[in-house]
Every structure is written in structure tokens, then in C-alpha cells.
Amino acid sequence: MWKPAQRIKYKPLEATWPSREEARLSHLFSPLQLSACPLEQRTWVPAMVPWRASEEGHVTEDVLDWYGRFARGRPGAIVVEATGIRDVPSGPLLRIGHDRFVSGLTQLVERVRRESGGHTRLFIQVIDFLGIRRRPEREKFLRRFLQVTDRHRLLLGNTDLADDAVRQQLCELEDEQLSDVLDEREWEALTMGQRERVTDTHLPHIAELPQVLPGLFADAAQRASTAGFDGVELHYAHAYTMSSFLSATNTRADGYGGSLEKRLRLPLAVLREVRARVGENYPVGCRFLSQECITGGTDLPESQRIGVAFAAAGMDFISLSRGGKFDDAKQPKVGEAAYPYTGVSGYECMPGYISDEFGPFGRNVEPTAAIRSAIREAGFDTPVVVAGGIHTFSQAERLLADDKADIVGFARQALADPDWFEKVRNGCGDQVRLCQYTNYCEGLDQKHKQVTCNLWDRLDLNEPGIRKSRDQRRRLTAPDWRR
């Protein structure tokens, strides 16, 4: 992952923990009504893909264990990982794109209800994403994948060349010359792996996204409701389709790109269709970016307008992340795919302990506060969720007291210690295992390996009944808290 040049090393913040009584009286452990859904406390575990679904995208025992473990810590809400809305093979990514996924998802809901004693609400994040290929071998790309065009012939100086001859000449060029002959997208396909964009409207399946996606999201939301989830979170963040429609870089000329009004059309159409399907009382929210953190990307004033538009359209909650884009991703190795959390925007999304003067803690707080206050000024009381580097009670409590957000997301901190919520609520905060922000977990995610935390994944490996990683070297869930 990219790291800020200053390379200042941070440790978790000094924490002062509340007594049980102080926790009881705190903002963090006070209830909040989220549309029809009551949250017992303002704590939230944001979506995190742990790579535990089956190759066909079904809920497995490992998925049940993973969320069951979070549920025993009894946070106010858990959002199940980004779950694919299409009925297409997507590797071990959880899926909700067909009715056959509903029974597994129902078991997941039941497991969380049981393990949390009914105290934790469960949402599911639903996602659409576009195609991306692995970075190819140079020779293979030039001999097989590249579509030879007259532009190549022209630039090679011989318009009569047969395709094979063009390929041969391209193979013989030095990279510098080759980059002049290939166009920008061909060069990207060679050096990064081919990646579809929402602006590729010459491709029929990309052109028709505005017609297809509202129905797919609505079907997914309907299945989430049937499975018993307390609500859905539309994934409008990071590097994926809906975020790309919202992005200032979306220049589609078909009425779904260009001005902010046009970029908002599809995300609002998706919400309308979802709402029509699941009804007014079913909680539907979204996650989007306070800032894209890329050159030419959506900035804070625009995100404030997006937040107001979503609130006005009836989103029941708004969860804010930042960054996490493909646009500035690091070049992958040959045979690997680009990963959207490897550049500056990736750092902003999941800041690590090596940082700049600002540090890794709470980088998303002020942008979130600015969006929330725009929403409030426009007359809406939509709850706003913040996340990013929050790990102590005081951080969370202060930002709620200062009206910067309504709900506090703890992603990696909940991964490091799923019992954070129960420990702090019971006056045992000094027993919390604090996240060190090393991003070991995120490195596993990048390789699509089962995500764990290095603070606990080698502890008590011989404990009976625990599930281990495929190589048997790591436990897959944190040891239980023995009070």
C-alpha cells in the first residue's frame, strides 16, 4: 500500500475508558431510531469482505462463524460485506443475485440474532462492479489479446501490414516506443490489466447499465428483506459501478454523466426502484465517498450536494467512506489484478499507522461533519455514519457530542477486537485489544485470502473446535473474551 512521504509512525491513541455507568450515560451507547429500525447503540461495524463465501457465492460455515463472532460483541449494527447483485460467477464473493442465495442468507440473519441475543441489527451491503482483468504477460497480450487496428499500422509506418506482422513488430519494440503506438487504454490493458469503465458506452452491457441496474438492486433488496435483514446498504462507494456514476470523472453523454444532476440520476433511480419494491418502512441507506481523493474526482462541496440529494430522496441512513479508487492504484504484478486500495486514495480509505502530520485517526471526520451539516441545513435528519481510524471511546464520544456524525463505524477496530463494544459498555475498556493499523488484514484482502488480524490469528491454535485457514496456520475468528 502507498504510504505518505513523511513516514511518521503512530501508535493507537492513549485511551481513557468509561466506567459502566459513564458508558450507560454516553452518546455512544444511547439508542437511535433509524427509520423503522431501532439501534440500541450508535456503534456500527461497516462492511468488510473476509473472503469466506463459497466459490459459488453462498454463505458457508465460515461466513456464519465470522458474523456470529462479531455479533457476540453486540455492536448496534453490523453491515454484511459487499454482496454481488448479479447472477454471475464472482469467485468467493458473497452473492444475492438469485433466490437460491436466500436460504443461506436467512441462516446468517438467524445466527447474528442468536449470538447477539437480539441486540444487534444486521444490514447487508449490495454491490455491482465492472469487469477487470489481471495484468497480462507482454508477449501474450500483444500476440493474442490486442485488437490490431489501422492506427497501429499507421504508427508503425506501413498500412499494408497483416495482423500477424503488426503483432510481431509490436513485440520487438522497446516499451517506450510501444507506449507511443498503443493508445491509452491499450497501454493500460497491457501494464495494469484491462478495466471497464462506466464511460465505455460503446459496449452494449455498459451502455445499458442505467436500464438494468435499478431492477437488479431492487431484486437484491427484496431478497435481503425476505432473508430477514434489518435493511440494505447500497454500495455507492469506492471503485465500483455506482460510485463511478457519481464520480466527477463520469463523462457519459447519455444523460447519466457530466453535470452532478446527471451523475445523480442513476443512483436516485436505483433508490426509487428499491423503495418501490421493499416499501417505505424497510430501511434503505447507502455508502458513498466524502471525497474521492483522486485528481479530478468528486470534492467535498459536491459530496455535500450528493448527501442532500440522497437525504431528500429518502435514504434512511448515509454512511461515509473516502477514497479507494482504481484511478491511482499501484501497478499489479503480471498475473494479478489491480487493487483499488494501493494508491493515495487507498490510503485515505484505510489509513495505516505510517502517516503524515495529520495521522491515520479520524481523517474522514471533518468531511463527514461537513456533509452532515449540509444535510441538516437542508432540513433533513438522516442519520450519518462515519468511519476511519476510530478506536477509542473518547474519539467516538467526542465526535458524537460535537454533532459530527450520528453513528460511529469501527471496521478494523472491530476486526482486531469484536468485543470492543461489550468491553467498553461494561466498564472493561482496559481489556480492549487496540488495532495497530498495520493493514495486515487489508493485505490478506488484496490477495483474496481469508481475512484475519495478526493480533489474534495465532492465539490458542489448538483450541478444540476452532476453524482454521486453508493452510491451517491461522484461526479464522478471534478467541472469545473470558471475563
Ligand SMILES: Cc1cc2nc3c(=O)[nH]c(=O)nc-3n(C[C@H](O)[C@H](O)[C@H](O)COP(=O)(O)O)c2cc1C
Ligand atoms: C478487510 C477489509 C475489507 C473491506 N471491505 C469493504 C467492503 O466490502 N465494503 C466497504 O464499503 N468497505 C470495505 N472496507 C472498508 C471499511 O469498511 C472501512 O471503511 C475502512 O476500513 C476504514 O475504517 P476503519 O479505519 O474503521 O477500518 C474493508 C476494509 C477492510 C480492512
Ligand code: SF4
Ligand atoms: S491486522 Fe488487526 S491490528 Fe492490523 S490493521 Fe487489521 S485489524 Fe488492525
